Amino acid sequence: MARVLVAMSGGVDSSVAAALLVEAGHDVTGVTLKLWGGEGESRCCSVVDVEDARRVAAQLDIPHYVFNFADEFERRVVAPYVDAYSEGRTPNPCVECNRTMKWGRLLERAVETGFDRIATGHHARIVETPDGHALLRGRDPEKDQSYVLYMLGRSELSRTLLPVGALTKQQVRSRAKRLGLRTADKSDSQDTCFVSRAGRSAFIAARVGSIPGPIVDTTGTVLGKHGGIHEFTVGQRRGLGVAVGERRYVVEVDAETATVTVGECGSLLRDEVRISDLDFVAGRPVDGARVLAQMRAHGAAVPARLERDLVRFDSPQPRVAPGQVVALYDGDRVIGGGVAA
Numbered sequence: 001m002a003r004v005l006v007a008m009s010g011g012v013d014s015s016v017a018a019a020l021l022v023e024a025g026h027d028v029t030g031v032t033l034k035l036w037g038g039e040g041e042s043r044c045c046s047v048v049d050v051e052d053a054r055r056v057a058a059q060l061d062i063p064h065y066v067f068n069f070a071d072e073f074e075r076r077v078v079a080p081y082v083d084a085y086s087e088g089r090t091p092n093p094c095v096e097c098n099r100t101m102k103w104g105r106l107l108e109r110a111v112e113t114g115f116d117r118i119a120t121g122h123h124a125r126i127v128e129t130p131d132g133h134a135l136l137r138g139r140d141p142e143k144d145q146s147y148v149l150y151m152l153g154r155s156e157l158s159r160t161l162l163p164v165g166a167l168t169k170q171q172v173r174s175r176a177k178r179l180g181l182r183t184a185d186k187s188d189s190q191d192t193c194f195v196s197r198a199g200r201s202a203f204i205a206a207r208v209g210s211i212p213g214p215i216v217d218t219t220g221t222v223l224g225k226h227g228g229i230h231e232f233t234v235g236q237r238r239g240l241g242v243a244v245g246e247r248r249y250v251v252e253v254d255a256e257t258a259t260v261t262v263g264e265c266g267s268l269l270r271d272e273v274r275i276s277d278l279d280f281v282a283g284r285p286v287d288g289a290r291v292l293a294q295m296r297a298h299g300a301a302v303p304a305r306l307e308r309d310l311v312r313f314d315s316p317q318p319r320v321a322p323g324q325v326v327a328l329y330d331g332d333r334v335i336g337g338g339v340a341a
Helices: 012-023 047-060 070-086 093-112 169-179 200-208
Strands: 003-007 027-034 064-068 117-119 124-129 132-137 213-217 222-226 249-254 259-263 269-280 289-294 302-307 310-318 325-330 333-340
Touching (some): 012 117, 027 093
Parallel strands (some): 003 027
Antiparallel strands (some): 249 259, 289 302, 289 325
């Protein structure tokens, strides 16, 4: 049995993860990460969440602590998120939070204080193979979170436990109810946790301001004006602020000129996407390897080939927004991934 430091967010998944570890006989300690010290009405690190985690830990008779990583979260997750939108890119803050906070600072602290493993409530699976640890999709396809863990290598996987990855969400809630955990019926967090209820646009505008600009079609004809490029992302259909009688989608966001280009659905289609900052679980596959490419957290994975830093689709796909994660799979096994250029 191992000494395990389990990240307890105050939600049902991490609560059950902690319970399963206790049942398995591990020496378990719970910790809640205080990541956000900003707007009080955001949905991140609330007093309620910390209290829920503390109460669950008490039910399980395990120690519970709070680690304050707020300054680093601001510097390594929130600031890059704001910068990305103000530069016309679409970031995934959950990926950077996992990379820098949970498998960054938390794992470092766990090692420093003598823990053998860290654990979280992510819906993904870690298995041991003859070649080393592998990361697989979670058992519940609707809740699978392997997409936001694509950057984990074998070193991190060897020190990680994901206890609920083999369960469906319904099974997680059923287990929580049987144990009488206070989080059994707690709703899942949605959207970007640190953004206040006023929304993304207001959050970013309050930090960096807004630069208005034109909305044009693919021929360059001006259709209207917008209040700031941070209000848009490639592929967006709703809230464009123009009425042209037929559906239009954002196909380009040009930060230099503050221009947003919209077009018909067909103008979004691409045969490939170039990706940067590539990470692989167990080393780069051979050039031209067949992969399944997933471009959204809960999107369908599509057949493709990986050629150096290009993912070439078997059939045209809607353009991937610059800054968005492209995760690569071999069946259910995560190969790695990167960020759309």
